[in-house]
Amino acid sequence: xxxxxxxxxxxxxxxxxxxxxxxxxxxxxxxxxxxxxxxxxxxxxxxxxxxxxxxxxxxxxxxxxxxxxxxxxxxxxxxxxxxxxxxxxxxxxxxxxxxxxxxxxxxxxxxxxxxxxxxxxxxxxxxxxxxxxxxxxxxxxxxxxxxxxxxxxxxxxxxxxxxxxxxxxxxxxxxxxxxxxxxxxxxxxxxxxxxxxxxxxxxxxxxxxxxxxxxxxxxxxxxxxxxxxxxxxxxxxxxxxxxxxxxxxxxxxxxxxxxxxxxxxxxxxxxxxxxxxxxxxxxxxxxxxxxxxxxxxxxxxxxxxxxxxxxxxxxxxxxxxxxxxx
Numbered sequence: 172x173x174x175x176x177x178x179x180x181x182x183x184x185x186x187x188x189x190x191x192x193x194x195x196x197x198x199x200x201x202x203x204x205x206x207x208x209x210x211x212x213x214x215x216x217x218x219x220x221x222x223x224x225x226x227x228x229x230x231x232x233x234x235x236x237x238x239x240x241x242x243x244x245x246x247x248x249x250x251x252x253x254x255x256x257x258x259x260x261x262x263x264x265x266x267x268x269x270x271x272x273x274x275x276x277x278x279x280x281x282x283x284x285x286x287x288x289x290x291x292x293x294x295x296x297x298x299x300x301x302x303x304x305x306x307x308x309x310x311x312x313x314x315x316x317x318x319x320x321x322x323x324x325x326x327x328x329x330x331x332x333x334x335x336x337x338x339x340x341x342x343x344x345x346x347x348x349x350x351x352x353x354x355x356x357x358x359x360x361x362x363x364x365x366x367x368x369x370x371x372x373x374x375x376x377x378x379x380x381x382x383x384x385x386x387x388x389x390x391x392x393x394x395x396x397x398x399x400x401x402x403x404x405x406x407x408x409x410x411x412x413x414x415x416x417x418x419x420x421x422x423x424x425x426x427x428x429x430x431x432x433x434x435x436x437x438x439x440x441x442x443x444x445x446x447x448x449x450x451x452x453x454x455x456x457x458x459x460x461x462x463x464x465x466x467x468x469x470x471x472x473x474x475x476x477x478x479x480x481x482x483x484x485x486x487x488x489x490x491x492x493x494x495x496x497x
Contacts (some may be wrong), residue, residue, distance in 0.1 A: 256323065
């Protein structure tokens with residue numbers, strides 16, 4: 172068999188390594204690049220630590236704001252009296268009928284709990300709060316109805332959902348007046364919506380800052396290794412081969428920056444937790460400041476790593492094209 176035939180059969184080269192060998196070599200090279208890029212960070216600890224700290228601080232700010240907003244939502248959802256609906260029954264409804272109505276409303280999926288004031292309790296509360304005891308005593312009949320205090324579930328405490336629930340309760344034949352002060356609820360959710368949008372704006376700006384920091388760091392690293400890159404290209408190294416270690420450098424920058432952000436947020440939460448618990452005790456509440464859960468931690472590390480890779484990719488793709496052997 173001629174040499175040409177030994178090399179080709181059916182238009183394909185016969186001396187090409189098997190697929191599993193090529194995959195193994197590809198995997199080994201990626202693993203070596205990953206470890207080697209970590210070693211490069213270790214060789215210049217001070218400068219790389221400064222870069223990682225800058226990334227960590229940039230990521231810690233929106234993370235801390237997100238955690239503060241999440242705690243604020245937790246406080247508002249657990250606040251006694253939040254979005255309570257007062258249902259005043261008709262004067263013809265007896266206490267027994269009002270109790271039956273309360274038992275019926277408790278079965279609604281939108282309801283968290285229902286408490287009841289009998290007609291006598293309503294009269295006594297009005298007497299204590301309004302100071303019209305003599306006027307009430309002068310009346311032959313109790314002019315006040317039974318009242319149901321209805322607390323919607325957390326999913327139905329939003330102004331729109333609460334308004335729909337009010338319309339549903341008003342259709343009950345025993346109901347006379349159903350009311351809820353939605354103004355403060357609307358203001359609260361409007362403030363939280365503004366805070367959420369502000370956090371997104373800050374997070375977007377700081378994400379761009381992280382991209383620029385990683386990109387500039389990788390650019391300096393490329394310039395320092397310019398001769399090495401040109402020589403590698405002269406002996407046949409592809410752009411993908413040269414790009415790989417720099418991408419892993421960006422990955423490490425993002426990952427370590429995310430870990431620094433978690434550390435800073437954790438220290439801040441631990442420092443504030445004692446003061447928050449002392450304040451909650453003054454309001455007879457057992458509220459405790461919440462930390463990041465596992466899902467939030469995973470999202471933060473994924474985003475930080477992605478930002479590091481993206482910044483490195485943009486920088487390497489731009490500057491490698493400018494380095495061609497003469």
